[in-house]
Amino acid sequence: MSRLEIYSPEGLRVDGRRWNELRRLECSINTHANASDGSSYLEQGNNKVITLVTGPQEPKLRSQMNVTKATISVALNITRFSKIERSKSSHKNERRVLEMQTALVRTFEKNVMLHLYPRTQIEIQIHVLQQDGGLMSSLINGITLALIDAGIAMYDYISGVSIGLYDTTPLLDLNSVEENAMSSVTLGVVGKSEKLSLLLVEDKIPLDRMESVLAIGIAGSHRIRELMDKELRKHGERRLANMST
């Protein structure tokens, strides 16, 4: 088998995208109205993620209670069938998963107005049905949507995207083939600003290339924010129409 051409001289990637193109992003909210207070279903390329938010509610354990603000907990469930090859382990209590959970909690702690909900807990449950690279960014987008659906006060959207660096070209929104072939960065961008609430670098990136990587990442995140915002407004209008009839 010949080696896959990650980025052709003509400027095309394995799935036919150009360097600055996102994957298909489709999302919907309020998908599990009976099971949770807020829910979302997000498809970013071949990533399929269900996010459920319950709360703010009374903490199950006294130790999880904070008298001044709400506590956020994230439970990430990566199903065994999420990749092409079924995984042997259930990914629970895996180091990588625990790290991702903490990173997500830290990302959203600063963005949610936790002081409005003292003595409560906001539980975020994520089920990854299918993954194809850039999982962390899909999780961020899914959580943002579900938190909005739950009506939890936030300062702004957080939209996530992953960017890879192939030789000197930054590639936006990697799939799993690309992710395995190059080093990548995951961003969580606050709203329309250029503020980052998450910058995840898991391998080496030359520092002088970082600026171009961040630039395309922020632009991509803004585009994702727009797509999510459009869907949310559409959903809002639909609900309003249903209410008035």
Added chain:
Amino acid sequence: MNITDRRRILGPSNAKPLVFERLESSEQAAQPPQEKNNENESMYIKNGLVSNANGSSYLELKRGESSEQCTILLSSVYGPRPSRGAFSSKASLSVQFKEVTIEKIPSGELKEICNFLSNIFSAVINLERYPKSGIDIFLSLIKNPITSDEANLEPIIAACVNGITLALADAGIEIFDTVSAGTYKRNVVAFSKNGTEVVGLWKDKEDDTANDILSVIENCRGNYLQNRKGIIEYLIRSKNADI
């Protein structure tokens, strides 16, 4: 029990428990324990072997003459003991296998049996009588009849039901009835109220009796009555021996 309960008004400290005279008629009940039934099954019972448990029973079930076809089960009951945490108006019940000598039985099936047994005994133990407490039942399967292909669960389940009833009686925990199980082919049915009510039905393997559940129950009832007779006779005999 020498703990002062400050939440309730207790009787005077020099109160004595009521003691009734023993009835004369119960003395005649002494009969040999190893009574053979139609399936050539014999049962040996011994209660109170585990000294640190509140109640325990040792049960040996023999099918036929050979010692190979023998089920030995030790059940012990701990409780009612105070449970920590939130208030509960009734006792919580847990049934667990402590030791299984034959590792052939997968753990999932053991969990299924535990769920099944705790469902039966939730219906039979007077749990309202013991608020804020927990009753833990541990089962040790000492010997399992050796079968060629796979573990034959049905005699084990029946032995568990009978063994737990005996252990509960030994622990002095209130039960509504001496529940006992009877087997027929690959079916186990646990009865109460003299065989008019079914508290548990276990049918895991397909056999020719699939569509006629009533006749299965009827056949199990015969076996149940025999097992229960054995249990009650043992209890009366040991009671008489104590006094």
Added chain:
Amino acid sequence: MVLSVTEKSYLHESLASVPPARPDGRKADQFRPIEVFTDFLPASNGSSKVVASDGTECLVSVKCKVVDHAVEEDLVVVDVDIAGHRDDSGFVQGIASTLSKVLSTQLDRSCLRLTKKYSFKLYIDVLVLSSFSHPLTLISFAVYSALNSTQLPKLISSDDDLDVAELPTFHDYDFVKLNVSVPLLFTLAICGKNVLVDPASNESDVANNGILVTWNNGKATAPIRTLGLNEDYVSGVSPQSLQDSIKMIEQVAPEVLQALGGI
């Protein structure tokens, strides 16, 4: 929702009355409406999602692998994950064990046979996103629809490979539909003398006992067993009720199969 003692007692009385008055107005042999979606996971060979009207939701994925059936004993592996319950809890392990026993003994192994040496091994992963009532019926519906939508790769090499040491090769994109009869598991609640099919969570809370009935190849088969639905109201039931439940399943199961088959 947690019911008070009085509410429970009222509910129990209404369910035990003749005819039973169910809180959602259903008849004793009526199921709740469900929605079924299939084939939404391209990375799996078969997938389905079943959502009940109370929000109970169950996802099933079927993946396959080619194995030497002389070496691998189990050709069906079932894994159950119920959100909100620990994987090692008795509840989850009990359901997983019941399901895997039913599926591995009652699915026809010859349907998975590929060549004389190799077979497909099915990995059936069940994810219950939210469960309010006993999820076994819903899981079994989901497994049924997932297996019926399962597409397996099409073999293009010879199926007689006992003498030749070659691995099976498959067509690049053609699939063959898995054609296998899948058992269904039904849970019923017994309240007084009444038998109720598909009990909702509040009905399960006051049922005298639950019963599990399996349906395969047009008849009720083993395992048939009593099942704890709650801890407060559990009590003995008359043998007649057990027979009634099996009779009820004999009546409704063909209709359920027809409804699931139409998807």
